[in-house]
Amino acid sequence: MLVNDPSKNIVIPKLPKEIEFLSDIALNLWWTWNPRGKNLFKLINPYLWKESNHNPIKMFNALSKKELAALVQNETFMKEYKYVHALFKDYMQGSRVYAEEELLPVAYFCAEYGLHHSLPIYSGGLGFLAGDILKESSDMGLPLVGIGFMYAQGYVRQVIGSDGWQNGTNETIDKDSASIERVLDKKGNHFTIQVPFIDPPVYTSVWKVNVGRVTLYLLDTDVEQNDPWDR
Structure with missing residues (x-):
């Protein structure tokens, strides 16, 4: 049996509860072909976003706890975060072309x-x-x-x-x-x-x-x- 527990296998700082789903988005390359997803990470810190070669995990590790906590107080960022999270959630739960359970991948x-x-x-x-x-x-x-x-x-x-x-x-x-x-x-x-x-x-x-x-x-x-x- 295989398990999937990201907390055990990646190096990513603990995010404030209000923005904890940023890690889910960062660990899914869905954001790479969705402009609102990429822009969400850029809003966090444009300089570090560029310096990290557009790598959200690397950028998170370069941010201080104070900077991460400040994001929760940023109304513009929080509005965009909630919107992108909703987009991502709807996408992942979307219908599939072939829904038969017996269909092999x-x-x-x-x-x-x-x-x-x-x-x-x-x-x-x-x-x-x-x-x-x-x-x-x-x-x-x-x-x-x-x-x-x-x-x-x-x-x-x-x-x-x-x-x-x-x-x-x-x-x-x-x-x-x-x-x-x-x-x-x-x-x-x-x-x-x-x-x-x-x-x-x-x-x-x-x-x-x-x-x-x-x-x-x-x-x-x-x-x-x-x-x-x-x-």
């Missing part, structure tokens, strides 16, 4: 997913196509589950150097400060599986990304049980 496999630049697990066009398929499937209510990889050093970021040539740089993912969650087993440990038919054995832990109403699972071989090459 579709497993969608891809090497990369371009969902948002704060989660660099993509390189180019294939990733953006895969990311859009997940988002559209969520909007349509399709029973789809994505499967991909958690790259130890992120994926390649393409930049143009001073010489005009394209270069690639790795963007390391801070797994404790991103919109991702560890999948936990019933003992509260990071869920890890052994890859079948490989000798010596290779192990992979599992992460979860909420993409609206679609779940993306990422396999991560950067675990202690594996030798450096397999990690």
